Amino acid sequence: MAENPYKVLGVKEGASYDEIKRAYREMVKKYHPDKYRDNPLADLADVKMREINQAYDSLMKNSGGSFQYQSESGESQDYNSYDANAKSGRQSGQSSQSSSGGQAGANRQQSGQTGQSGQQGWQGQTGQTGQGSQQGWQGGQQAGSTDESELAKQARNFVNAGNLAEAQRLLDRMRNRNAEWYYLQGLIFLRKGWYDRGYASIQRAVQMDPGNFEYRNAMNGMNNQFQGYRQQYVNRGGAQNPDMCQLCTTIWCADSCCECMGGDLVGCC
Amino acid sequence: MFGYVNPDKPELKMREYEVYRACYCAVCKAIGRKSGQLPRLVLSYDLSFLALLLDALNPEPNRILRERCIAHPMRRHAIIAPNPVIDYAADMNVLLAYYNLKDKWTDEHDVGAGTASLLIGMAARRSASRWPLQADGISKQLACLQSLEKSGCDSADEVAEPFARVMEILFACPLVKDEATRKGLSWLGYNLGRWIYLLDALDDLEHDVKEGSYNPLLLQYGYKGGSVPAFRESIRERMAFSLLYPLSEADKALKVLAIGKNAEILDNVIEAGLIRRTDEVLAGIRNGRNKRQNTGA
Numbered sequence: 001m002a003e004n005p006y007k008v009l010g011v012k013e014g015a016s017y018d019e020i021k022r023a024y025r026e027m028v029k030k031y032h033p034d035k036y037r038d039n040p041l042a043d044l045a046d047v048k049m050r051e052i053n054q055a056y057d058s059l060m061k062n063s064g065g066s067f068q069y070q071s072e073s074g075e076s077q078d079y080n081s082y083d084a085n086a087k088s089g090r091q092s093g094q095s096s097q098s099s100s101g102g103q104a105g106a107n108r109q110q111s112g113q114t115g116q117s118g119q120q121g122w123q124g125q126t127g128q129t130g131q132g133s134q135q136g137w138q139g140g141q142q143a144g145s146t147d148e149s150e151l152a153k154q155a156r157n158f159v160n161a162g163n164l165a166e167a168q169r170l171l172d173r174m175r176n177r178n179a180e181w182y183y184l185q186g187l188i189f190l191r192k193g194w195y196d197r198g199y200a201s202i203q204r205a206v207q208m209d210p211g212n213f214e215y216r217n218a219m220n221g222m223n224n225q226f227q228g229y230r231q232q233y234v235n236r237g238g239a240q241n242p243d244m245c246q247l248c249t250t251i252w253c254a255d256s257c258c259e260c261m262g263g264d265l266v267g268c269c
Numbered sequence: 270m271f272g273y274v275n276p277d278k279p280e281l282k283m284r285e286y287e288v289y290r291a292c293y294c295a296v297c298k299a300i301g302r303k304s305g306q307l308p309r310l311v312l313s314y315d316l317s318f319l320a321l322l323l324d325a326l327n328p329e330p331n332r333i334l335r336e337r338c339i340a341h342p343m344r345r346h347a348i349i350a351p352n353p354v355i356d357y358a359a360d361m362n363v364l365l366a367y368y369n370l371k372d373k374w375t376d377e378h379d380v381g382a383g384t385a386s387l388l389i390g391m392a393a394r395r396s397a398s399r400w401p402l403q404a405d406g407i408s409k410q411l412a413c414l415q416s417l418e419k420s421g422c423d424s425a426d427e428v429a430e431p432f433a434r435v436m437e438i439l440f441a442c443p444l445v446k447d448e449a450t451r452k453g454l455s456w457l458g459y460n461l462g463r464w465i466y467l468l469d470a471l472d473d474l475e476h477d478v479k480e481g482s483y484n485p486l487l488l489q490y491g492y493k494g495g496s497v498p499a500f501r502e503s504i505r506e507r508m509a510f511s512l513l514y515p516l517s518e519a520d521k522a523l524k525v526l527a528i529g530k531n532a533e534i535l536d537n538v539i540e541a542g543l544i545r546r547t548d549e550v551l552a553g554i555r556n557g558r559n560k561r562q563n564t565g566a
Contacts (some may be wrong), residue, residue: 030524039518044453044525121431193433193459194426195514196507226510229517233544 005055179209304392311366328529368394421542436462
């Protein structure tokens with residue numbers, strides 16, 4: 001933790017305020033808890049995020065700016081009213097989650113914090129993503145037949161806690177294979193590393209219940225990760241024909257954005 | 270094991286390439302020192318990547334030696350000075366090669382493989398006695414893989430699991446004491462293993478169709494005779510996802526590890542070298558090198 005804050009943020013010593021801020025934003029994007037949601041590495045990313053925030057804080061101390069990554073176990077906490085509200089508002093969602101699910105919830109919370117000065121635009125932006133995903137999370141818990149929906153709820157808790165075997169056992173007991181069933185099955189596959197099946201299951205859930213934000217969100221997340229990873233390679237100058245790829249990705253991105261809003265730009269995908 | 274894990278060489282700096290080479294040579298030398306000269310022939314790029322990765326977790330700069338080598342007796346080569354993680358990678362290389370050759374012998378009665386497995390058998394037993402848990406895990410997972418393949422499993426995801434687990438075991442090196450770091454390494458290894466297995470299956474389509482051997486992709490995507498390149502093209506998009514998604518997870522794992530040195534080389538492998546290789550196999554381009562032999566040099 002006592003590492004050189006410049007090194008943590010990957011900037012030269014004596015970098016300007018703007019450079020530090022830019023590097024910080026890059027790092028936050030890279031290790032954002034949303035990116036590591038439902039991932040066995042969530043806690044490792046959390047540690048990284050804390051290091052980054054500490055480094056940023058220590059560099060920004062003199063400039064008056066402050067932005068802190070918060071988690072329940074974090075050492076330096078600086079709750080303000082907004083965060084406290086957000087916390088109590090989510091209590092219900094969290095109580096149904098088991099310990100590590102609760103932690104994931106805490107991870108998502110980090111984005112909903114307000115800074116003191118000079119950070120407003122950025123804050124607003126991350127605040128929205130955090131809340132959006134939270135909403136989707138709860139939206140998925142609709143009632144079906146009581147017994148089955150209870151099983152689904154438990155299975156979801158096991159998935160969140162990383163107990164995949166138990167979650168699978170509960171899913172196998174369910175007879176009603178509805179959209180939520182396929183969604184949960186997809187999450188289990190995804191966590192296990194069976195990506196092809198995971199994608200197929202989640203796709204099925206989206207097809208069965210096209211209006212569900214949570215399922216669509218999960219599918220878009222997978223697509224984004226897959227495309228983003230390849231895009232990195234293209235940006236490195238790796239692909240032979242970067243212009244065509246860039247074009248395709250841009251169209252694809254635009255299409256995904258439209259689909260998020262309920263429209264469609266490219267009919268075939 | 271299959272030698273797919275490589276950097277995107279043209280994008281490496283000369284200095285980085287030297288370090289990469291020096292690590293590869295160090296693993297080779299370590300095999301020679303610990304297991305004898307013969308097992309050096311089973312040296313694999315995949316395991317030298319493991320050595321480089323484990324070594325990078327230690328921020329101390331490497332001591333570089335200049336040594337001669339039997340393969341290139343005329344010139345002195347840069348070699349990373351021996352250290353425990355390089356020895357570990359060397360042992361794992363021998364173990365994995367041994368079990369692979371043994372399976373091939375019992376499975377396909379490949380005489381070459383049988384002989385080779387006998388020849389490195391002693392060395393493998395020595396490696397196994399140094400790392401009993403790993404040896405046990407690898408042999409169990411490979412046995413599981415064999416039974417899945419024999420039963421004609423038609424799910425690529427399912428049959429890729431045991432090999433992914435093998436790589437998970439190898440990457441979770443017990444010399445790394447920090448548990449969180451080991452977890453990151455495990456996930457990286459698991460996903461890399463998944464990629465290697467599926468890539469190999471895709472790469473072998475022509476061979477397996479010709480020989481009538483098992484290939485999960487032929488079964489999962491219902492190959493019904495006809496042109497293999499056309500079949501490859503028809504599954505290209507699904508396979509691109511199945512191959513690149515695990516790599517994107519490996520990349521995430523690499524990012525959360527506290528890499529103390531050689532980060533550029535590791536990034537190059539995970540973010541460029543592997544994608545380039547994937548693109549080649551997706552397009553059906555085979556390397557001139559016969560990858561069935563495990564020699565990397």
